[in-house]
Amino acid sequence: MKEDLIDSRETLPAHVPLAGVLGWPIAHSRSPLLHGHWLQRYDLPGHYIPLPVRPENLLEVLRGLTKMGFVGANVTIPHKETVLQIADIVTDRAALIGAANTLIFREDGKIHADNTDGYGFISNLTQNAPDWQATRGAAAVIGAGGAARAVVASLLESGVPELRITNRTKLRAEQIKAEFGAKVVVYDWAQAGNMLEGATTVVNATSMGMTGKLPLRIPLDALSPDALVTDLVYTPLMTDLLKEAQSRGCKVVDGLGMLLHQAVPGFERWFGRRPEVDEDLRQAVL
Missing domain, CATH: 3.40.50.10860 (Leucine Dehydrogenase, chain A, domain 1)
Known part of the structure; x- marks a missing residue:
């Protein structure tokens, strides 16, 4: 990159x-x-x-x-x-x-x-989770805004074999698939929890979970303890997503490092x- x-x-x-x-x-x-x-x-x-x-x-x-x-x-x-x-x-x-x-x-x-932003995102992961490898498995991205697009571009460039994406407005996720190609798989918002199954990288690229914003309500039952979970939100540093993922044994990386590295x-x-x-x-x- x-x-x-x-x-x-x-x-x-x-x-x-x-x-x-x-x-x-x-x-x-x-x-x-x-x-x-x-x-x-x-x-x-x-x-x-x-x-x-x-x-x-x-x-x-x-x-x-x-x-x-x-x-x-x-x-x-x-x-x-x-x-x-x-x-x-x-x-x-x-x-x-x-x-x-x-x-x-x-x-x-x-x-x-x-x-x-994509450079900052990948640099944050490699600094704080040195064992992380994009090629190990599918990535699951929540959100389809500008930050999500940067994340998608950097993950695909880093070699993820499949990139799953969901967004409350499905059309925006479908636009990303149309622009970024066949490795992108779109999930309905109601089925967001399903896209976590087998994913080795999970990213919240929305503002949900941020202080003063709506909470992120996606079930994590399918989340593997081998997954790395990161949240672009850094207020608070440990979002509810990161806390729950950590309690399930996942390696977690907060979003502040992306701001610093970009x-x-x-x-x-x-x-x-x-x-x-x-x-x-x-x-x-x-």
Whole structure:
């Protein structure tokens, strides 16, 4: 996966690099804590700030940032799809997923868009479950939104033999099958528990189970104790899904690491150093 991550590595400008995260709203974002920790740890010049941008102002703001000393930005809800229409260069992965989360503002004025969510997802699993192998068996993905699409793309690229998916709106899951191919098998939401049978990787890629959101109500009776279970939700860190899976003997991985790892390629490009994801970073962001 790493070879087509952000690879436009022109020399960083002489001025202090500026980057940030674009969203509406944006006050909840932990990205400033994350990048700020790295800047301080490595004693690097640069600043990373939250950038609240209304959807109707996105194009104007992006063009302005490229003229103001910004070297790039992260993108979050609701702009992740829209930026693909604005960017001058879009990676194949971002185009396939249909969203971008990382932008580079090149010295020639062009905007380069990538999606590093899948990279972050796989890196989180390999760091926290070193024995995990995508090829061991089927993967079961709950959800069919933007995050789920990144997960699906990364799991298929990693070699899962079958990818099962379910979503409350079945049409969105069927669209993923149509775009990602024959290895994808769609399950009705009412039969979601059945898709866990024999699955060696189980992923919640919805917001269900998050603090303040609806609970995730999927029966885990068919879940094998040999499965790895991960939840993209990280508030709370140990969701009800992870708690129950752990009680059944499963290896579990929380979702915070995906947030941390997806930030690595952008930080490296903007500030000139590849940062490390470790426990100090986790605690700083928490």
